[in-house]
Amino acid sequence: MLTDQQILRIPGPTPIPPSVNRAMSQPMIGHRGQSTSDMISAIRPKLKRVFGTQQEVMILTGSGTAGLETAVVNTVAPGEEVLVVVTGAFGERFVKICKAYDIKTHVLEVEWGQAADPETVKAFLQKHPEIKVVLSTFCETSTGVLNPVKEMAAAVKEVSEALFIVDGVSCVGGTETKMDEWEIDIVVTGSQKAFMLPAGLSFVAASERAWSKIEANTQPRFYLDLKKHRDNILKDTTPFTPALSILFGLQQVLELLEEEGLEQVYKRHQLMMNMTRAAFKALDIPLLTNDEAASPTVTAVKPADFDSEAFRKIMKKEFGLEVAGGQQHLAKTIFRIGHMGYCSPADMLQAIAAMEIGLIKVGKEIELGKGVQAAQQIYLNEGE
Incomplete structure (x- = not known):
């Protein structure tokens, strides 16, 4: 060997494509300069297409878990209850994040290796109308299961006003994702999976319904405040120092995805x-x-x-x-x-x-x- x-x-x-490695080896530039703004401007519409959304996709410097925590802390108000659909270890990570914020967390356990059943989710919500947010993995990395998030979103909307949040870390960019059409409220993914990049970026998109709840939410947050990230990305910038080398790579990844x-x-x-x-x-x-x-x-x-x-x-x-x-x-x-x-x-x-x-x-x-x-x-x- x-x-x-x-x-x-x-x-x-x-693995990282050679052209992406070359892109990431470019000389460093100022993160508040015009070159960075031009890069973010070029990235924004292409990211939207991968997510299947017209909404802005926020770019956070942090791992996929940072994106999951961002989704929770921005949408769940103090005193509210959530449901986590657990089909494996990363569903359990959502549970741990919620409990870290002292959120009352209901757990719907699914046998590892099986996909979630939308009808079971619907029945659970009918028994617990106080639930305000439902969280699930899309691909459960620990088991190789792809949950039917399109059908789950429809089931949630049928019986509840709860937001539906999806961890797409190990599949967005590798499987069809239609956030707007499927009426998913938040989709999260990370850079080191189907996006063919090193770990270090997290991507979060939110629906109009989710934004209404985010804007009204009094839960304290700072670095993970999606309002800061949205306000800045609309100006082709970021609220905090971005991982510029990975952004160089992201621009090339999106070119490759569109070329294919x-x-x-x-x-x-x-x-x-x-x-x-x-x-x-x-x-x-x-x-x-x-x-x-x-x-x-x-x-x-x-x-x-x-x-x-x-x-x-x-x-x-x-x-x-x-x-x-x-x-x-x-x-x-x-x-x-x-x-x-x-x-x-x-x-x-x-x-x-x-x-x-x-x-x-x-x-x-x-x-x-x-x-x-x-x-x-x-x-x-x-x-x-």
């Missing part, structure tokens, strides 16, 4: 998901989620007859190929394969071929090439 070669097939951080075309970006992610799932099915290795709940950006594998941690170690040692482990009670039980951002069907064929060797080395009896062949057939059927 080449000592300096690393193949990231984890659900973030993800967003619809083609989403088809590519769907194709890589289908190839990965077909490979493990052909190798008779169980997947954590069913096809209907599967995310286009990350696949969770739940082996029944070999050690997932031993497999991960072999892949890292033999090929420099990293796949992620499970979290919390799924630690050492599953492994997760990221296929988002700067990732192509060719990358997945490489990864699947290498993983077949890793499976044999960990003691799993398989027919070499069977998984690759299944992935190849999916590509021939669905790819270009």
Whole structure:
């Protein structure tokens, strides 16, 4: 193995395109100068298209979790109650954020590996009409589940005036997102997943309904105050010092997404998901989620007859190929394969071929090439 070669097939951080790396290596500029304002002006409309919104998308210097906390602290007024739909570890992160602010938090637990049911959400809200905000993940990174947020938003609106807030950190930019059409009130994502950038930026968009609540909310906030960020981005600037090097990269990422075309970006992610799932099915290795709940950006594998941690170690040692482990009670039980951002069907064929060797080395009896062949057939059927 080449000592300096690393193949990231984890659900973030993800590989960075060479042109984005080059963009981020530009000489530093003044963050209050005209060049920065021109860059933000060029970024704004393209970000809106990725989110599927006419609203402004605020750019915060901070991780995805900063964006999640921003969504909570700006919308939940003192004394109000919220519902968090938990389908995995990052749904639980929303719970922890809410409890840190002493918010009365109702939790709707969903078995890890399954998607949320909109009808169950609706029934919960009917029993608890005092709930003012509903929070959910879009892609639950810890399980590879894509929650039906379009249908969930409709269910919430049918029985409640509550805002619907979505954590899209591990899928926005890799799966279709239509914030305005689906009537989602806040969408949050981060830079290090499908946006193909280093960690360090968080993006937050809010609906008109959400803005009404944000403006009336007396909850104290400073750095995470969305009103400050909105007022500044309308002037093509930021209220605080931005991560300029990542903004250089963001401008190039948005160029790449538009060059490929967003619809083609989403088809590519769907194709890589289908190839990965077909490979493990052909190798008779169980997947954590069913096809209907599967995310286009990350696949969770739940082996029944070999050690997932031993497999991960072999892949890292033999090929420099990293796949992620499970979290919390799924630690050492599953492994997760990221296929988002700067990732192509060719990358997945490489990864699947290498993983077949890793499976044999960990003691799993398989027919070499069977998984690759299944992935190849999916590509021939669905790819270009």
